Amino acid sequence: MSFYTSLSGLKASQTDMSVISNNIANAGAVGFKRSKAQFGDIFASSPTQSTKMIAGQGTRLNGITQQFTQGSYESSEKTLDLAIVGEGLFIVKGEPPREQVSYTRNGSFEPTPDGYVIDTTGARLQLLPVDAVGNVTDNTLAGAFDFQLPTGAPSDPASALVNVTIGLDGLVTATFANGEDQMLGKVAMATFPTMSGLRPTGDAHWQSTGESGPPTIDAATNGPMGAIRSGALERSNVDITEELVMLMAAQRNFQANAKAIEGASQLTQTIIGLR
Template identity: 30%
Template sequence: MSFYTSLSGLQAAQTELSAVSHNLANVSTNGFKKSRTDFADVIASSISTDPTKIVGSGVVVKANKQQFTEGNLKTTGAALDLTVAGDGFFAVKTSGLNTSTAYTRNGAFQIDPTTHNIVDAQGSTLLGYPVDAKGNVTASGADGLVPINLPQTSGTPAPTGNVALKVNLYAAASIPTTTFDPANASSYNSSTTSTIYDSSGKASTLTNYYVHTGTDAWTVHSFVGDKELSVGGSTAGTPVTFDASGKITAPTTPVSYDAFTPTTGGVSQTLKFDLAGSTQNSTAFSVNARSSDGSSVGDLSGVTVNSEGMVTATYSNGDTTALGKVALANFSNPAGLRQDGDSYWSASGVSGQASLGSAKENGFGSLLSGTLEGSNVDITEELVALIAAQRNFQANSKALDTSNQITQTIVNLRA
């Protein structure tokens, strides 16, 4: 019997050594949770056995229990590096042929260059809840989970059709003596630039040159790129006049330019230029108001995740869009989760089914952006446990050897 008792001790010590070694091997694995080996003694007895004479029969491993204490936080500064501060797991849809929902504490996410979904290092997609334009969640539960996608562009392109400027022209400006040439600064007095868009949302620059031609009289030449816009086929410029008080008297309506092809290569478009409200007085040239229509398509320029898990994207055209809310999962018994590798867990009968929600609600922790949760393995603690497990193994080996020597002595007895 002592052979089997010592053997059970050896096997238990070997299991503990394996668990400790696994912990140490994953000391640098983000989101890793260490395991602890729990033991129980084995007693073989019957109802007729005297309780004072029972001898134990060894040890058995009851469980390799996972420890879900939080690991150390590491600041990265990357917006999609996320940490659950408190209870909860990220829900991800695994990639490959057999997709399933897995749970992880490893929040090292990035944007997939093909699908533009938020994914982890294994290509699994981060799941969340859809939101409306105001950021209100529009679904719940497991059936409401969707991949969080980051569109690379935002907005609907529209060509610029109207540009309005209110300028003040300097009444005492000199009259240029040379023929107007946009390349010669001495041939005009002032200029303004305005951004306009073509039908595909691409931007180009409208430049207006102001030439003083006489008392209370000016001429405005308008260029898109290096091409001058015409009115009725003429590129002589638009006459602008003022009365004695400095109020504009002509043109009284917006100037309608002939159709032109943008320098950005879009389709032909027309443009109206309005100088209503412009003045001429003794103060320096200035632009008092500027407006234009048209819109561009914005490129993705940044993404943020707040403490409640709301993912918000910003675009180069100024759009700010709420894209979804990161979902969190929790379990009645996290220690019963099945370890699947790659810092993934899946639900089991011991853990119970996932309870889904969002950060800062229903007992879930908050989200930290720009940080990662490291392993919760303490190297010093594990090394001490490793030494203890090694000593246990040696002690059981010694007990086995002693039992062998006793048996050998008995075998060698002679009548």
């Protein structure tokens, strides 16, 4: 039985090292959130057995959860580089025909030749419609639309776009050569009842699941959404020093379990070799 107990410890340590290694590998990724492996002990007994005579039977992986704590920030000279100061997530939508909705903290956006604002995966950033004074008129996923930069002023299509600003509340305002301003909408953001229940899909993107619960969609500065900082990017929340210490601890656990298996093997050989 000690073989299987130590084997479970080996597998747990290997998983722990894999999770920590992934955190270290993505320390420089924009919007990346570190993961943590959680383990639980294994005990088994029948109702007629004395609980004082039961030894543990190893460990098992309870789950790998992502830690949605705030990452550090770095300044940028691009207006479309966005960072969130809060718990919100940007909402992006993939290309037709699937148009898959996902959520991200990676605020590195750029325009396409036809004016659509996309992230590093090619998904389009979503905006919420606003009225004449900048208030959101529809805060549902169905009401969100693709962020597309206009080519000309509403009253004079020949007047080219000269500037785009994004406020703390996510309000996108376009300024044209004739001095006219146009409010395009507010950047759509989402939060979830259980953030750790989101399913990671890579590139600092997540999808909702039954464990995460349904999204709450709104603009920035509302509730826990947080504010939007234009001209900044959020780095990963990985602390290299902490990860290296945890990696050393996982290596020691691996070595200890390997030593326990070696000891059990020697004991078995000794018993079998008795005459």
